[in-house]
Amino acid sequence: MRHKQNLVEFKIIRDRERCIQCEVCARQCAFEAHIFDADAREMESVDALCAGCQRCVSLCPTRALTVIKNPQEFRPDSYWTKNVLQGIYKQADTGGVLLSGMGTDKIYKSYWDRILLDASQVTNPSIDPLREPMELRTYLGAKPEKIELRSVGKTRKPRLAVKLAPQLRLETPIMFSAMSYGAISYNTITALARAAAKSGTFWNTGEGGFPKALYEYAPHTIVQVASGRFGVHSGYLNAASAVEIKIGQGAKPGIGGHLPGEKVSRLISETRMIPEGSDAISPAPHHDIYSIEDLAQLIGALKEATRYEKPISVKIAAVHNAAAIASGIVRAGADIVAIDGFRGGTGAAPTRIRDNVGIPIELALASVDERLRKEGIRHRASIVAGGGIRNSADVVKAIALGADAVYIATSALVAVGCHMCQKCYTGKCNWGIATQNDYLVKRLNPDIASERLSNLLKAWSREIKEMLGGMGIDAIESLRGNRLRLRAVDMTDTEMTILGIKPAGESL
Amino acid sequence: MNKKIKNRRHKSLKHSGGGRIGKPGESSVKYLIVGAGPAAIAAIEAIRKRDKRGAITIVSSEKEVFYSRPLISYLLADDIGEENLFYRGEDFISANAPLRIIAGAPASSINPRDKTAAIAYGRVLKWEKLIIASGGVPIVPPAILGAKNLRTFTTIEDARRLDADIKSGAKRAVVVGGGFIGLKCAEALVKRGVSVTLVELAMHVLPSLLDDVSAGIFQKNLERHGVSVRTLSSVEKIYDGGKKLKLSGGEVIETDIIISAVGVRPNVSFLEGSLIRMGKGVIVGDDMRSSADGVFAAGDAADVPEFFSGARRAVPIWPVARQTGAIAGENAAGGAARAAGALTMNSIEVFGLAVISAGSVNPSPDSGTAFLDGAAVETADGLADLPDGTPRYKKLVFDGGGRLAGFIMLGDVERAGIYTELIKNRASVAAFKRDLAGDSFGFICVGEENWKKRIMPLEV
Amino acid sequence: MKKIYAKPEYCMACRLCEIACFVKHSKSKKIIKAFREERGEFQARIIVEQSGPVSFALQCRHCEDAGCIEACLTGAMTRNPDGAVVCDENKCVGCWSCIMVCPYGVINHDRRRKKIAAKCDLCPDKNTPACVEACPNEALVYE
Incomplete structure (x- = not known):
C-alpha cells in the first residue's frame, strides 16, 4: 500500500471570508496546488502538491492564505521522528534515492551562534564608522614571502621590488559563491553578475559556463573548472578574472553534479557545450586528478593558459582532513583555497549525503588557517570560507577565525526571493530562481534582484564596519585570524582548542 | 496716379473676392462651407490648423448647427436631453473666429466659375474655397410619399415631430426600412410605449452590416422586445391618408404614423447646373477635390474613394465624415493631404444586443469585387453565450491575399477595433489566422513585430 | 506626457494589475468588498494578454x-x-x-x-497608476 497520505508535508489554509477567487494563487503555483473550480465558483487547494514555498501566500492580494506544516501527528518519538518515518515510506514506495535542494536542515551545533565578539571599552577606544575611514578592501591571491622595497628615481620614492602574484580586489570581503547556470536561471546569474560589479566584488559561474552576453561583467567573474569541464575553452578561461578548480562542494562532498536533461535548454547547451536535452553529469573525481601532483599539473596548465595573469583557486568541501588537503593545495600552487562547509546549499543532492557528509566550516576554517600558519605557508594563498554564512556577524567571525573573505550563496538566493522549500531539483521554482521553465524564469526581474543583492552587501558591509569599529579596529586586515577577539560559549574544550579561541570569561 | 494703375484697380474690383464688398447684396469670404455637421466641424478645425485668420462662413439649412444627427434616436427615447446633442458649442465658434454662421438658410445654387453661392433670401456669397458638406436627405419610397402621417428620421426636427406625435397619443407606428436608422428609430419608439412594425425589403435586417446568421439572432432580439418584423417585404399601397397600408405579401396594417427610414441620399440638388461632376453625390479624389477648381466635398454629400476598390461612392458614416472633412479643410487651406480609402464600419446596439461590423461581410461571386476571389470565411458560431445570456457570434472574412477584409462581431463586441485596424492596415494575417478567429484572441495575436514597439518603453 | 509601458520580459501574467485597476475604479475601493459586491458589473481597464509564456498588460495608449x-x-x-x-x-x-x-x-x-x-484614465488622482504600483515584478513602468 502506498503511503501518499502520510507524506503530505504542508497544509494550505484558505480564509473563505477573505478569498475573492481572483485565481492569482492558481496562476502562480507551478506545483498546481491551487485550482479554480468553475462549477462551484471557488478556489480549491491540494495540500499534497504544496511545496511550502510561500509564493501564493506572498502574492495573495487579500492575505487569505496561510501555509503551515501539516499538523498530522504521529505518536511523539524523538528518535523515530515523523521525518524519519516519511523517508522510509517514500523509499519503500519508490525504491529511489531521496533528493533535496538547498543545505542541510538538520539540527547540528552551529558554532557561529556560540562565538562571541569583543568590543572596546576603556583602553583601545572604539571607532565610529560614520566618522572615521574604515578599510574593508581585501586582496585575494598569493602574497610575497617578504616585502622588499627599492628607491626609484631622483626623489628616491619607495617601490615594491618583488613581483606580486595576480590578485583579486574586493571592496568588501564577501563574494557570491558558485551557482551554475542550469541549476539557477539566466536572470538570476545576470543579477549576481550585476550586483558583484556594482558592489566591487565577484560572482562565480559554477560549472554552468559563462554566457557570452555576460562578458561585460568579466572583471567581476570567477569561472569554474569542475569535473565535467562544461563550457571550458580558452576564451572562457581568459575572459574571467580568476579560475576556480572545483574539487568538491560542501553540500555533497565526494560526489559529482547532475543537471537533468529537461533543464538543458538551447542556451544552456551552447554555454556548457553539450547536446541540447542531454543530462549534464559531472563525475565525482576529476578524471585527470588522482593525486596532489595531478592537481599541481592542472594548476600549472591553467596558469599557462591564462598567461599567469589570473589567480587560480581550488575549492574543496570541508571534510575530516581539510587541513592536510589545504596544505597540499597551497603547495601545489593555488593562489586561493576555498573551503565549503557542510551547511552549503545545492540545486540537487541525495538527502543522506547532504545531511551527513562533511564538517562545519567553522572547524574546518580554523584548522586550515592554523595548519597553514604552522607550516609557514599561510601567505601563499588566501582562504575563502563558505557554507551557511547567514549574516554579517558570521562574516566577522569567519574572518577572525582566519578567512580572507567569505562566499555566500544561500543568503544571496534568499535575498532575491528564495523561501527555502528545498524543491530546487524539480525545476518548478515559483520564485523564478532554480528553474529554466519559460514561464517561471520571468518572475525574477534582474533589475530588482541585482538591487536587492547590492543592498544585502551594502547592509552587511555597514554592519561589519560597526562591529569592527566596536572592537577599535579600522581595517579588516587587523581582524584576519585574530582569534583573540573571539570568545566561546557552550563549547567543549576540544572544540575551543580546534577553533583556537578562549572561553568567554577568560581574559587575554 | 497714371492710367495704368487706374486700370489695374478697376480690374481687381471685378474679379477678386478676398474680403472686400463688391456689388450690393454680395459678401465675400475665404472659406464657404455648406453644412454644419461633423464633416463641416472637422473642416473648420483643419482649416484653423493651417490658417488662423481666413474668414470662414457656414451655411446650414437647419436652424440648429453643430449637433450630432446619430444622437436623435437617444433623444427620442428620452435617454438624453436636447442640450446633449450638440457636438460643439459657443466656445467653438469664438475659438475658431473669424467664423460666421448663417443658419436656417439652405444653399440654392453654386456657380463654380464665378465662385459664388446663392442661398436663401436672395443672398449671394462669394468664396475663394468652397466645401460641400451638406450631408444627406432621407429617401422616401414612392408608395408612401403621399401619406399624411409620413415622418422621416434624420434631423433633430424629425425627432421633435415624433415626440409631439407620441405626446398627442400616437400608439402604433410602421417603420419602413430595417437598416441602421430604422432599427434605432424602432427601438426609441418602443421605449416610448409605441407598438412598432418594421418593414424591410431585403432578406434580413441590417442587410449591409450582417449576414443571415447574425441577422437572425438580431431579429429574434427585436421580436423579444415587441417589434414585429417583416422581411422581404415593402409597402405596396396606402389607404386613408396612410392610416392603413398593405404590404407586398398582402397583409394589411393599421397605424398612426409611418416613418420612412430606408436610407439617405446625398443632399446635392442645389448643385444642379453647376457642371460639377456628380455621381449620386459630389465625385471627389482622395484629396477631396471635386472637378471644379477650389470646390471640395466631404461627408455624406460626397462620393469618396472606397477602401477596397477605390471606386467613388457615398460611405455615409460618422468616421468617414470626420476624416474627409478634415482632409477637405486641410487642402482648402493649402495642404496636400490624401485620405485613405473610406472603409465601411458600423457599431449599433438595439435592446441591449450590440453588433460591430466592418468591411466586406457577405462575400459572394456577384458582389462585384475582384479581390474577393478565393475569399475565405472563418465563422465562430459555436461561441457560448455570455454569463448574462447574451448570444455571441463572430465572423471573419479574408481575401485571397491573406488579409482580413471584413468581420462581424455580435453580442460580445469588445476588442473589435483590433480587427478594424488589421483591415485598415491591409496587414497580412495569414500567420495568425487561427488565433484571430479563436475565442481568446487579443492584441498579442497580431505578431510580435507589431506589438513590441507600441507597448514597450522607448529605448533611451 | 507620462504613459504606462509594459515590459513583457518580466510579466508573469499574475493579473494583479487587473485586480488593482478593478478595485481602484470600484465604489468601495476595498478589495474584498469590491469583489464581493461589484464583480461582474464592470471590468478592469487593463488587460493581460497571453500567448504561451509571452505576456504583457495592455491599456489605453x-x-x-x-x-x-x-x-x-x-x-x-x-x-x-x-x-x-x-x-x-x-x-x-x-x-x-x-x-x-x-x-x-x-x-x-x-x-x-x-x-x-x-x-484607462491614468488614475488622475494618484501619483502612480494603480496597476504600476500593484505589479510585483516591475513589468509596468510609468514614464
Whole structure:
C-alpha cells in the first residue's frame, strides 16, 4: 500500500471570508496546488502538491492564505521522528534515492551562534564608522614571502621590488559563491553578475559556463573548472578574472553534479557545450586528478593558459582532513583555497549525503588557517570560507577565525526571493530562481534582484564596519585570524582548542 | 496716379473676392462651407490648423448647427436631453473666429466659375474655397410619399415631430426600412410605449452590416422586445391618408404614423447646373477635390474613394465624415493631404444586443469585387453565450491575399477595433489566422513585430 | 506626457494589475468588498494578454492620433490638458464607436449606472497608476 497520505508535508489554509477567487494563487503555483473550480465558483487547494514555498501566500492580494506544516501527528518519538518515518515510506514506495535542494536542515551545533565578539571599552577606544575611514578592501591571491622595497628615481620614492602574484580586489570581503547556470536561471546569474560589479566584488559561474552576453561583467567573474569541464575553452578561461578548480562542494562532498536533461535548454547547451536535452553529469573525481601532483599539473596548465595573469583557486568541501588537503593545495600552487562547509546549499543532492557528509566550516576554517600558519605557508594563498554564512556577524567571525573573505550563496538566493522549500531539483521554482521553465524564469526581474543583492552587501558591509569599529579596529586586515577577539560559549574544550579561541570569561 | 494703375484697380474690383464688398447684396469670404455637421466641424478645425485668420462662413439649412444627427434616436427615447446633442458649442465658434454662421438658410445654387453661392433670401456669397458638406436627405419610397402621417428620421426636427406625435397619443407606428436608422428609430419608439412594425425589403435586417446568421439572432432580439418584423417585404399601397397600408405579401396594417427610414441620399440638388461632376453625390479624389477648381466635398454629400476598390461612392458614416472633412479643410487651406480609402464600419446596439461590423461581410461571386476571389470565411458560431445570456457570434472574412477584409462581431463586441485596424492596415494575417478567429484572441495575436514597439518603453 | 509601458520580459501574467485597476475604479475601493459586491458589473481597464509564456498588460495608449476621439458621436471622448484621452461619462451614450476603432481593443463596456465606454484614465488622482504600483515584478513602468 502506498503511503501518499502520510507524506503530505504542508497544509494550505484558505480564509473563505477573505478569498475573492481572483485565481492569482492558481496562476502562480507551478506545483498546481491551487485550482479554480468553475462549477462551484471557488478556489480549491491540494495540500499534497504544496511545496511550502510561500509564493501564493506572498502574492495573495487579500492575505487569505496561510501555509503551515501539516499538523498530522504521529505518536511523539524523538528518535523515530515523523521525518524519519516519511523517508522510509517514500523509499519503500519508490525504491529511489531521496533528493533535496538547498543545505542541510538538520539540527547540528552551529558554532557561529556560540562565538562571541569583543568590543572596546576603556583602553583601545572604539571607532565610529560614520566618522572615521574604515578599510574593508581585501586582496585575494598569493602574497610575497617578504616585502622588499627599492628607491626609484631622483626623489628616491619607495617601490615594491618583488613581483606580486595576480590578485583579486574586493571592496568588501564577501563574494557570491558558485551557482551554475542550469541549476539557477539566466536572470538570476545576470543579477549576481550585476550586483558583484556594482558592489566591487565577484560572482562565480559554477560549472554552468559563462554566457557570452555576460562578458561585460568579466572583471567581476570567477569561472569554474569542475569535473565535467562544461563550457571550458580558452576564451572562457581568459575572459574571467580568476579560475576556480572545483574539487568538491560542501553540500555533497565526494560526489559529482547532475543537471537533468529537461533543464538543458538551447542556451544552456551552447554555454556548457553539450547536446541540447542531454543530462549534464559531472563525475565525482576529476578524471585527470588522482593525486596532489595531478592537481599541481592542472594548476600549472591553467596558469599557462591564462598567461599567469589570473589567480587560480581550488575549492574543496570541508571534510575530516581539510587541513592536510589545504596544505597540499597551497603547495601545489593555488593562489586561493576555498573551503565549503557542510551547511552549503545545492540545486540537487541525495538527502543522506547532504545531511551527513562533511564538517562545519567553522572547524574546518580554523584548522586550515592554523595548519597553514604552522607550516609557514599561510601567505601563499588566501582562504575563502563558505557554507551557511547567514549574516554579517558570521562574516566577522569567519574572518577572525582566519578567512580572507567569505562566499555566500544561500543568503544571496534568499535575498532575491528564495523561501527555502528545498524543491530546487524539480525545476518548478515559483520564485523564478532554480528553474529554466519559460514561464517561471520571468518572475525574477534582474533589475530588482541585482538591487536587492547590492543592498544585502551594502547592509552587511555597514554592519561589519560597526562591529569592527566596536572592537577599535579600522581595517579588516587587523581582524584576519585574530582569534583573540573571539570568545566561546557552550563549547567543549576540544572544540575551543580546534577553533583556537578562549572561553568567554577568560581574559587575554 | 497714371492710367495704368487706374486700370489695374478697376480690374481687381471685378474679379477678386478676398474680403472686400463688391456689388450690393454680395459678401465675400475665404472659406464657404455648406453644412454644419461633423464633416463641416472637422473642416473648420483643419482649416484653423493651417490658417488662423481666413474668414470662414457656414451655411446650414437647419436652424440648429453643430449637433450630432446619430444622437436623435437617444433623444427620442428620452435617454438624453436636447442640450446633449450638440457636438460643439459657443466656445467653438469664438475659438475658431473669424467664423460666421448663417443658419436656417439652405444653399440654392453654386456657380463654380464665378465662385459664388446663392442661398436663401436672395443672398449671394462669394468664396475663394468652397466645401460641400451638406450631408444627406432621407429617401422616401414612392408608395408612401403621399401619406399624411409620413415622418422621416434624420434631423433633430424629425425627432421633435415624433415626440409631439407620441405626446398627442400616437400608439402604433410602421417603420419602413430595417437598416441602421430604422432599427434605432424602432427601438426609441418602443421605449416610448409605441407598438412598432418594421418593414424591410431585403432578406434580413441590417442587410449591409450582417449576414443571415447574425441577422437572425438580431431579429429574434427585436421580436423579444415587441417589434414585429417583416422581411422581404415593402409597402405596396396606402389607404386613408396612410392610416392603413398593405404590404407586398398582402397583409394589411393599421397605424398612426409611418416613418420612412430606408436610407439617405446625398443632399446635392442645389448643385444642379453647376457642371460639377456628380455621381449620386459630389465625385471627389482622395484629396477631396471635386472637378471644379477650389470646390471640395466631404461627408455624406460626397462620393469618396472606397477602401477596397477605390471606386467613388457615398460611405455615409460618422468616421468617414470626420476624416474627409478634415482632409477637405486641410487642402482648402493649402495642404496636400490624401485620405485613405473610406472603409465601411458600423457599431449599433438595439435592446441591449450590440453588433460591430466592418468591411466586406457577405462575400459572394456577384458582389462585384475582384479581390474577393478565393475569399475565405472563418465563422465562430459555436461561441457560448455570455454569463448574462447574451448570444455571441463572430465572423471573419479574408481575401485571397491573406488579409482580413471584413468581420462581424455580435453580442460580445469588445476588442473589435483590433480587427478594424488589421483591415485598415491591409496587414497580412495569414500567420495568425487561427488565433484571430479563436475565442481568446487579443492584441498579442497580431505578431510580435507589431506589438513590441507600441507597448514597450522607448529605448533611451 | 507620462504613459504606462509594459515590459513583457518580466510579466508573469499574475493579473494583479487587473485586480488593482478593478478595485481602484470600484465604489468601495476595498478589495474584498469590491469583489464581493461589484464583480461582474464592470471590468478592469487593463488587460493581460497571453500567448504561451509571452505576456504583457495592455491599456489605453493615449494615442496622439486617437481614432476614438474622431469616432465619438457625442464628443465625450476628448484629450485633457495633460494630453490624456478621457471619456466624459455624462456625455457618453454607449454607441461603442470608440470600441469599433480602437486598434488595441482596450475600451470596454461599463454598464453600472448607464452604459458608457470605459478605459484607462491614468488614475488622475494618484501619483502612480494603480496597476504600476500593484505589479510585483516591475513589468509596468510609468514614464
